[in-house]
Amino acid sequence: xxxxxxxxxxxxxPAEVWRxxxxxxxxxxxxxxxxxxxxxxxxxxxxxPTGVGQVMVFKExxxxxxxxxxxxxxxxxxDRYVEFxxxxxxxxxxxxxxxxxxxxxxxxxxxxEAVVELGWRxxxxxxxxxxxxxxxxxxxxxxxxxxxxxRHLPDAAKSLxxxxxxxxxxxx
Numbered sequence: 001x002x003x004x005x006x007x008x009x010x011x012x013x014p015a016e017v018w019r020x021x022x023x024x025x026x027x028x029x030x031x032x033x034x035x036x037x038x039x040x041x042x043x044x045x046x047x048x049p050t051g052v053g054q055v056m057v058f059k060e061x062x063x064x065x066x067x068x069x070x071x072x073x074x075x076x077x078x079d080r081y082v083e084f085x086x087x088x089x090x091x092x093x094x095x096x097x098x099x100x101x102x103x104x105x106x107x108x109x110x111x112x113e114a115v116v117e118l119g120w121r122x123x124x125x126x127x128x129x130x131x132x133x134x135x136x137x138x139x140x141x142x143x144x145x146x147x148x149x150x151r152h153l154p155d156a157a158k159s160l161x162x163x164x165x166x167x168x169x170x171x172x
Contacts, residue, residue, distance in 0.1 A: 001119040001126060002133050004142050007111060008150035012157050014079040014102045014110040020157035021082045021100055022051030022073070029058060032156040033149050036061040043070075050076040055087065063141030071098075112153070114146050 010017055020028065029040035039059040047053035051073045059068040074097075075083040083099040101113040118133050120126040133139075 001117055002130055002139060003115065003117050004139055004146060005113065005115045006143065006146040006150060007113045008147070009105055010110045010112050010150060011154050012110055013108050014104050016157045017100075017102050017110045017112060017153065018076075018079045018082065020153065022046070022049075022054075022076060024056070028156055028159070031152075031159055033060070033145070033152050036145055036148070038066060039068075044072075046073065050078060051082065052076050060145070062145055063138040065138070067137070075099075112150060114150065116142065116146070 012020075020032075024032075024040065025042065026040045030037050037058070037060050039057075041057045042054060043057060044053065044055035052075065054073045055070070056072075057068060057070045059066060061067075070087040071084040072087055073082060074085040075081065079102060081099065081101050083097065085097050096116070096118040098114070098116040101115075103111040103113075105111050118137065119129045
């Protein structure tokens, strides 16, 4: 099992971070990491206000390669935690997951722990899969990407709080 973990203190409240992560849309996703986030589509709306059940497809650049992932929000605790699980076929093999844990810290800020786990928890097959993952995904690029996401998240989250300008309508 390969695990990449990044912990950052974000100048946003836990509620702002959680809201951003559970209400992602195409524009917010691209603002989050303008250079490496390439596309985002919601395939299924969440089942309720926590974001659980939301199915999404996102495409992002990690190092020199672009990857497309499909996942579902599998668990969410308001202002504290959001977990993503892959969809088929990876879900059937339990080949990975990711989560964000959000904790309040002084000054109205949040500590954000971002974790991505790739591979199998198996002695022999897990080692083989870890080797393959290392050949396909540059884990140092993934770590750098996660660090950059933490740096960009405050501006992207704050943009959700601002009213969006109305699109002008042509005269009738």
